[in-house]
Amino acid sequence: MQKTALLVFLVAGLAGCASTPAPGTYGSFVQAPVATDDKAMADDVVKKLAVLYPPAKTRFNLQHATPDAFGIAMVTTLRAKGYAVAEVKPGAQVPALAAGEQSLAYILDQPLDAGLYRVTILVNSQTLSRVYQSAGGAVTPAGAWVRKE
Numbered sequence: 001m002q003k004t005a006l007l008v009f010l011v012a013g014l015a016g017c018a019s020t021p022a023p024g025t026y027g028s029f030v031q032a033p034v035a036t037d038d039k040a041m042a043d044d045v046v047k048k049l050a051v052l053y054p055p056a057k058t059r060f061n062l063q064h065a066t067p068d069a070f071g072i073a074m075v076t077t078l079r080a081k082g083y084a085v086a087e088v089k090p091g092a093q094v095p096a097l098a099a100g101e102q103s104l105a106y107i108l109d110q111p112l113d114a115g116l117y118r119v120t121i122l123v124n125s126q127t128l129s130r131v132y133q134s135a136g137g138a139v140t141p142a143g144a145w146v147r148k149e
């Protein structure tokens with residue numbers, strides 16, 4: 001009986017690890033964002049996306065609303081670079097992907113302290129992450145991009 005219960009809890013725990021994040025887990029989770037930091041990080045994200053996904057040939061379908069400064073800056077920069085971006089209105093259902101579209105979501109948080117930011121971009125099933133450091137009124141990358149497929 002105890003082995004069965006343990007096995008059930010183990011399987012349930014593994015299933016939780018394998019599931020995709022809920023839509024409410026995307027977006028910016030920075031408590032006191034700085035607009036210049038958001039813009040600099042968004043520009044760097046778009047620069048990396050341009051290396052992996054060609055502008056004018058890629059259409060991104062956002063998987064969540066982007067009401068925060070980082071999301072707005074990223075969408076604006078993506079469009080300026082030539083990407084087609086389908087946005088989601090707050091509270092609206094995310095439309096299904098059409099042929100050739102790439103799903104796009106992001107998470108911006110501060111994992112350690114107020115001087116560090118972590119940006120995670122999710123394109124389809126691939127994840128890109130980078131840590132940034134804010135010091136002296138400017139934000140700079142604190143490491144290389146990490147790509148998980």
